[in-house]
């Protein structure tokens with residue numbers, strides 16, 4: 156008699172299309188569990204959203220983190236809505252979770268899915284030229300949350316943003332990045348910085364990068380300035396494989412990467428606590444998209460891909476085949492042309508979701 | 518009898534291809550002056566370079582700024598060489614000049630030149646879809662130069678970068694940006710920020726932007742987050758016209774813009790002191806390119822375009838026709854296929870330079 160493992164998932168659909176794609180992801184996850192049979196999911200739904208904030212004045216309750224801590228993973232839709240200033244919504248929900256749950260790594264893979272097109276002419280004949288994985292430092296740097304304002308409401312206002320980089324924080328992200336690069340066929344890591352203009356934290360990044368590189372003689376490595384990196388991504392996508400960058404640089408580069416691979420709607424992200432003391436969080440990188448919210452046309456692929464990464468993480472090596480199965484299902488569906496508008500298709504969220512479920516069922 | 522005006526130019530060729538393209542730009546500028554007849558240039562050549570630094574230990578002498586101040590404009594090639602750490606070379610030359618000379622605006626136009634191709638499929642049939650001008654804050658923000666390191670050489674090193682934004686600094690760049698937008702046919706300004714993650718300086722940017730916008734009711738304006746902006750640049754280039762962003766964001770976005778328009782080798786920049794109390798500085802946005810330096814194959818188009826902007830600035834409205842003539846010459850040459858390798862041509866620096874001079878002479 157085989158036992159069924161139960162994974163407890165904290166689901167935070169959030170705002171706008173976040174709720175639509177979370178629902179779709181749950182449908183797909185349940186189908187995957189059903190077909191696999193060795194595990195199932197149990198969800199707690201958290202209505203932590205901008206809508207709720209407008210009604211009651213808070214996103215997360217005081218014991219919010221303790222509630223999340225009771226779960227094996229967090230599945231996040233999207234947060235942000237025009238009637239709440241972004242810096243309030245984000246610092247009330249997604250950013251504190253990343254920090255309090257020690258999710259110091261954010262993993263963002265990018266490639267061109269079958270049946271979809273990159274906006275770059277050079278990727279038309281061979282989509283495999285663009286296949287990257289961006290490792291984003293997710294706990295400090297430009298998102299340290301410090302800074303302030305002096306002489307507010309005066310003609311002389313001064314406001315600051317303080318980016319904080321620690322050796323401990325840099326070392327751990329570099330090791331994760333080198334390990335990631337080492338596990339991929341090309342064994343190649345590109346580190347991004349802006350150490351020519353920023354002489355303190357960025358110079359420390361460079362220094363620690365080259366130190367950690369010595370532990371990985373089998374990983375080819377190079378360094379790019381963030382501005383020049385955008386040029387290389389556009390002109391020589393095939394020259395890149397694994398990329399490591401600061402919180403802000405990787406935020407920018409991962410959106411660019413998603414756009415170059417075809418659509419921001421397909422891009423997944425995993426906010427990981429590699430120590431596994433806290434639940435990790437999985438979310439598509441797109442936002443709540445007020446312009447298309449409520450219409451049922453959001454692309455659920457980024458949500459499904461994030462779900463696949465969640466299954467991989469939860470399985471700790473034992474569910475890789477199941478995660479791959481989901482990825483294969485997604486790819487079969489895009490290849491067959493069942494795609495949303497952003498991928499030049501004409502299917503809606505429901506149609507894509509059902510098509511992926513059918514593929515899983517086969 | 519007509520008098521000839523003399524413009525005193527401080528030429529700083531710098532490193533690598535910086536010296537090659539500065540020489541080419543001077544040749545073209547002299548030809549332009551000769552054909553025009555109403556003005557001429559007088560150059561002081563400053564050997565402030567990484568090579569000189571290695572020999573004598575400094576880039577600029579102690580009275581370097583006073584020497585520059587005696588000129589009407591500064592023409593800059595490129596600085597940086599592998600044997601000097603970038604943060605030393607740049608903080609010894611280009612960055613202090615921008616600051617000490619009060620060049621608080623950096624203007625970076627981008628478009629697809631005739632006879633050249635964008636890497637974006639969507640721009641192939643109609644190159645006019647990409648026609649932007651990026652206004653970069655050039656005096657503060659992430660390049661304020663502050664920050665430091667604590668517990669150096671310890672496992673607990675902490676290093677910081679302090680971005681400083683002042684209301685005065687933001688207001689003046691916003692006004693310049695609105696004026697620029699207003700003078701262009703589409704009268705459209707997009708402001709870039711990261712105010713969802715950075716709650717102090719970036720929120721002040723937003724606030725001042727909307728305040729200044731009220732003074733320009735005839736300029737259409739909108740706001741983008743820097744990460745989403747890269748997506749818009751790739752997917753909807755035609756939706757953008759004038760763009761204003763912080764020192765770092767605009768640094769990144771202008772490199773991306775140059776790549777999307779065909780090559781970093783064509784992109785110009787003007788570091789302006791709008792008060793005209795100090796000389797402004799003109800430089801192509803590319804670097805010293807150690808990989809191709811000394812081979813005579815560098816693309817001089819970015820240098821020529823920067824030279825055209827210098828003429829426009831020096832003329833204060835009276836030499837616009839002459840600047841346009843240089844731009845027309847550049848465009849005739851690219852259209853005729855006389856292009857360097859980065860633009861898929863096979864001409865060298867000398868051939869492009871001579872072709873542009875011939876066009877000016879006609």
Ligand SMILES: CC(C)[C@H](C(=O)O)[C@@H](O)C(=O)O
Nearest residue numbers: 245249250406440713714744
């Ligand atoms: C929503 C926002 C705070 C977030 C970020 O900047 O990290 C998003 O852009 C992302 O990439 O996950």
Ligand SMILES: CC(C)[C@H](C(=O)O)[C@@H](O)C(=O)O
Nearest residue numbers: 351352382607611612768802
């Ligand atoms: C050389 C470097 C300091 C510079 C910058 O970051 O400003 C360059 O990239 C630019 O865009 O002019």
